[in-house]
Amino acid sequence: MLARNRFLLLVVVGGAALAILSLSLQFLNLIPTTPIVEERPFHAADGGIGVAVGKSRKRVFPHPHTQEPNPIFEAYGYCNIPNRTEQAWEGHSPADYKLLSVHVMIRHGDRYPLYSIPKTKRPAIDCTLSTSRKPSHPLLDSFIHHMGLGGRGHWESPLGSVPRLPSHSACEMGELTQTGVVQHLRNGQLLHHAYKQHSLFPSDWAPRQIWVETTGKSRTLQSGLAFLYGFLPDFDWTKLTVRHQWSTLFCSSACDCPARNRYLEEEQRRQYQLRAADTELERTYMDMARTLGLPTRQLRAANPIDSLLCHLCHGLSFPCVPIGDSGAGGCLTMEQFAVIRRQQLDDEVDRRRAGLYHKYAILAMYPYLNRTAAKMERIAKSIEAGREPRSGGEEVFTLSSAHDVTVAPLLSALGLEEARFPRFAARIVFELWKSPPTIQGQVKKRGGKGEKSKAKYGETFIRVLYNGEDVTFHTSFCRPHDRHVSQPLCPLKNFLSFVRRDMFSVVNATSYKEACYRRPG
Template structure:
């Protein structure tokens, strides 16, 4: 989001919390308190705004006796929340996290993909306007850092220890307790075949695709981050019931172990006897609705597009030839080994790139320049993928079953919390954790319309939050009743937030991009999401339902 877009968002939010307060709430002290709370908690503002807030907060409180409601707008402008220049409308087709003013650096992007757990993260999960109630949370994570799935011919495999040790970096203060708690896992309930999957990575020389200690720490941090974000909301009470928590994973050890590490960070020392870990046999988490011929056709078209783009890249071809010559293998043999997977592992773990010794004793090594060329082509591929559109159509059909299940859960929880209805404690699952892969999260982002989001890094997360607005005042109820809007009141009571790696991306999604969040309602109505999943998302494939989209013969 650009500078002007952020300023516009924060200005509208400031206006909602100050100018639009009812008359009886006009006391400047109360208004200013809400204003400061807003910019502390709810605004994702410009870096300059945060810097100014740090400098001006003492000034704000020192000036309290001299402030009045009429000059609060000046205060907003002072801390750079209200822009002083006109806002010009911008295209929606912008990169929603960081606007690129120049070509992205392939190596820098790769370090972001590593997601090394060595810095403090800011998460916006759990944030909402005052008095809104959080009803449910559904989280999908990508597994943490793993060992490569492929090895580069004629080179030594990276020397990484996949056992867990608190004395080895990176570590976490919960790591030792997590290791001990996993030893009690036999008490849990496991859907077949998950009971035979080891609950901890345990090889001193990592096996292919095995979760590393870095991956475990990433997920412990993820879980702990959300525990902190949702602590005040009491989303899972201390006496939570088995029905309130839903955990699912594919059968790969890296996803099972990632899910358990996340869960332990979120719910330390959880009761194993209450936990059921459910198996998803497909990486698309499509359950019993996986059969879809049209989805497979779109995927084949996407793979053909990828192939054509790769073979037309002369710099990439030259790089593979040079790498193959260094290693003493055929170029096609090197391509088949997908060397970028192993090179990324070397980069993420601070290891030198592989070297080989030739017949004459000369040493040849793969280089950072070669790595950068392959990464550059991957970034080019992401741009071309969005331009052509085959992948987006594939993603719509691939992720409909998961999105429909998500929508159904939200709708069920919302119905149980409708105005005037007393919710039954512990009757619905209010926290769902799905431990998945990059090939799950990437199409999910595309299906939601977040096609410009960065490719899922290790331990990436997508979060769906369901919120309920505060009860209507007596005056609002009378006003709605006089307009005959009683049924619409239910629709106005529930809202959705979507977050990707801690960033609120709700208003970049297809279903909420056009919502006017400056018109008194800063959250996205749940009904928008329900309509999108049940009907609107199929417009991309010229259909009105999943069944029609999957089985209609190609024209």
């Protein structure tokens, strides 16, 4: 009896110890858990279909072994409506690790459509900014005022002539909306709180420590400024230089790559063939064209999904046309929208199967990844040499404000091909961390006194996060890494090796130059 009681006591104590250990590991983010996101229920734009969300777990990867994705639900996720509280894993690390640098790429926020559907009214959306209109943000008013001081900043041509705020009461095509501004004020503020305790840079930061770059489109420039203001409220304009990237691939002076263009052409042919073979999609376009009184080819060319997504994201009824003598007329429907979205989801699956897009992405995003790796390596080498990065010497925060055609290939190049297509205001974050110093050797006796050997400077590690979720061990360079509780992060050397050599194995090459210029055969 006594032995059995002792056994039961050991079981209870052991279970309690494991529970405490599990909670401790989750607190230190050693066991990845997905943060909770609270969302409000939403309703379909035309009142036909609605999906109640309630509290759910935010996932950047579709959940495996479940039913087929709901195209309408997926579309609302793409909208990224800023009506929810969000907790993210940026800035989390094991105890005593030091954050050395952060590199962020964002997709611009919600925008007005780039295309209009013929014979229909354009969505009635006001692109001026007002704190009295929803969605809003506590920083919106001060952000508007601060943008008025932007003349004090430094702008690479042609950015100085691009408006710093959206300003049209009737939105222009592709213009950033107030929703898009609020999305990035929230993003920036989220990272402000995440990194505040890490003292990433001092209050008197030097101009060289912050690097901001954007394409020449107003929606990317304005998104970047909104993000930066949320991250660094009332920043000093005189210290800021906003740099221009002429290519959406952010490839700077390394954009010439014939092989990349060939892979893209092959990928576009695959897309076309998949759409052409989809009989349900073709019937849907014919029905929509009949409703609007248009040739089917003209409707396809108008890319109606772009405008319909805008209606959905802003809670507007889908477009209608009056019924005419020919019998044409009526409204576009949620069912038609769902068919087009379903085909887009099918295309993502087929794209991964074919592998052409991944090859394109590797070559498209190498220049950006190589620049990011070089920045991290410079800081890491200074650490290995036993010196802290000199004040104002290296970039510790980089912000690249981009497009879906930038973020999507970056995800693919990193091996995150299962990740969801970049929503409005999507973000990818690279963090560089240093582990605490370790003592090498035992206490030595010298002259009768104990003397410790010198401390080894901490090693450097990388984390990759997508929309707040730690995806480091889903990447190509860290997926095979043996992850231990004693060392739960991914060594920076894995990333450097991947960028400098390993990533080109997909295209049977060992360097960017070889991959780009080798003749097909």
